Amino acid sequence: MKSTIDYSPLFEKLKDTELEPWLAALPVQLDEKLYNINHGDMSAWEAVLELLPTIIPEAIELTASAIKIGGGGELDDASKKQLKEKLQVLMPWRKGPFDLFGVYIDTEWRSDWKWQRLEKSLSPLKGRKILDVGCGNGYHLWRMAAHQPELVIGVDPGLKYVYQFEIMRRYINKAVGNDNAFLLPLGIEDVPALKAFDTVFSMGVFYHRKSPIDHLIELRDCLRSGGELVLETLIIDGKDGEVLLPEDRYAQMRNVWFLPSVPTLEAWMKRCGYKNIRVVDVSVTTIEEQRSTEWMNFHSLQQFLDPADHTKTIEGYPAPKRVVVMAEAP
Numbered sequence: 001m002k003s004t005i006d007y008s009p010l011f012e013k014l015k016d017t018e019l020e021p022w023l024a025a026l027p028v029q030l031d032e033k034l035y036n037i038n039h040g041d042m043s044a045w046e047a048v049l050e051l052l053p054t055i056i057p058e059a060i061e062l063t064a065s066a067i068k069i070g071g072g073g074e075l076d077d078a079s080k081k082q083l084k085e086k087l088q089v090l091m092p093w094r095k096g097p098f099d100l101f102g103v104y105i106d107t108e109w110r111s112d113w114k115w116q117r118l119e120k121s122l123s124p125l126k127g128r129k130i131l132d133v134g135c136g137n138g139y140h141l142w143r144m145a146a147h148q149p150e151l152v153i154g155v156d157p158g159l160k161y162v163y164q165f166e167i168m169r170r171y172i173n174k175a176v177g178n179d180n181a182f183l184l185p186l187g188i189e190d191v192p193a194l195k196a197f198d199t200v201f202s203m204g205v206f207y208h209r210k211s212p213i214d215h216l217i218e219l220r221d222c223l224r225s226g227g228e229l230v231l232e233t234l235i236i237d238g239k240d241g242e243v244l245l246p247e248d249r250y251a252q253m254r255n256v257w258f259l260p261s262v263p264t265l266e267a268w269m270k271r272c273g274y275k276n277i278r279v280v281d282v283s284v285t286t287i288e289e290q291r292s293t294e295w296m297n298f299h300s301l302q303q304f305l306d307p308a309d310h311t312k313t314i315e316g317y318p319a320p321k322r323v324v325v326m327a328e329a330p
Contacts, residue, residue, distance in 0.1 A: 001042040003034045004049060005166050009179040013151055018196035018224075019129070025192065026184075033185040034162070045163040048086045052167065053079065053101065060175045062146035065112040067139065069171045070101035090164050092296040095139040098168065108296035110289045111139045114203065114232065118324045121280040123228050125149045128198035131191065131222055134205035138165035138183045142172070144201075145181045152181040159185050193221035195329075199228045206233035207250075212258050216272040223329035229274065234259045235282070235323045240267055244317065251304040251313040251320060262323055274327035285320040 007030060014020050058071035075083065084103045087093075096107030125147035132141055135154030138161065144152050154165070165183040173179045184190075188205075200222050202215070209215040219229055236244045238261030250256035260268065262279060269277050287310070290301040301320070306312040311319050 001038065001046065002036075003042065004046060005034065005162065007182065007184075010153075010182045013180065017129070017151075018194060019151075021194060022192050029186055029190050030184065033157070034159070039159060041160070044089055045160065048089050048163065049166060049170070051086055052170070053083060055101075057101070057171050057175050060172055062142050062172075065110075066097040066099040066104065067142045067168060068099040069168060069175075070099075072099075072102040075101045087167070088295070090160060090167075092298060093137070093164065094296055095136040096295075098139070100167070100171075105295050106293040107139075108290060108293060108300055112143075113289050115140060115143050117281040117283060118230060118232070118326075119143075121278075121324075121326060122230065123199065125199060129153075129196065130199045130201070131155070131197045132201040132203075133188045133191075133219065134202065134208075135161075135183060136204075137161040138168070138181070140201065140203070141165070141181050141183065142168065145172075149199075150180065154181075154183040155186045155188065155191060156183065157185055157187050188215070188218050188222075191218075191222055193218075195221060195224050195227075197222050197227060198224060199230065201230045201232075203230070203232035206231060207256050207259055210257050212260070213268060213272065216269060216274070220272055220274065220329050225329055227329045229325075229327045229329065231269075231325045231327070232322060233265070233325075235265065235321055236261055236318055237321070238264070240264055246315070246317060249315055250317055251301070251315070252299070253304075262325075265323070265325065269325070269327055273330040275330060277325060277327040279323060279325055281322075281324040283322055285322055 014023055055074050057069045061068035080102050093105050093107045095109050095111045096105050098105040128149045130144055130149050130152045132154040135156050138154050141152050141154045162183050162185045200219050202219055236259050240263035242261045243264055244259040246256050266277050287302040292300040304314055306314055
């Protein structure tokens, strides 16, 4: 099954920029991850794209809590029901929320809360080239796009996320007429170290990496000198040098490796050459921010915490606490 997702607009935007050398590898990378694979669900996902209502939305809102496409009056109730059924083919929806022609996608994560915690501390994004590593379905890419950057690229190997993003992209581009946000089914290891991005985000990725130092270096090597890193990750309370290495699972997640204290994280970043390191937020993740919904009807955070004590995970570790740290590349 060959995907119909078209990345030729991205290829054009990379020409005559610091990212142009990526064009030597990027088409081949996409062929391997998107076009020349035999994914069992791809035909169903392609059918969703094909059967989307062919209308231009009356309005686009990228700055509200829910990414809103359409004024809500374009479709009658029967058409909204059909659209909802199509969108549910792509469940689970984890990052959001979205409002597509009056169909509200209540995602597992209130990703807008995370954005609110960091947005005011960001350097201005207008005119910047931005990379978001491990971006999921790209909810935050649209929040970034609202700031009029030159280019926004998200990378995430989850193929279903690419299709969730593509639904929104097709409508937003028709209405706005500016195709500058893209989600690639790749990992950070597929992004060349061109030191070309002005801002790099890594949110909810760091603790999944077996080598946190290597990840910090990968992110650094994507940034131009003086470019801004936005790092959001799980942490523990503690002093410099203290790190939690879960024995097996953490909050039922298998692939969690290192949860540092904030002083430890800052020390790692300094060792990798980052400057002007500053903590802009520390927040406990609540069951209101991450929860099961109609659009993600599997277990979520509430089932991953000790039912008698929500300050602990079900395994007995400290419950999820997250930090947002910003820094500049050397």
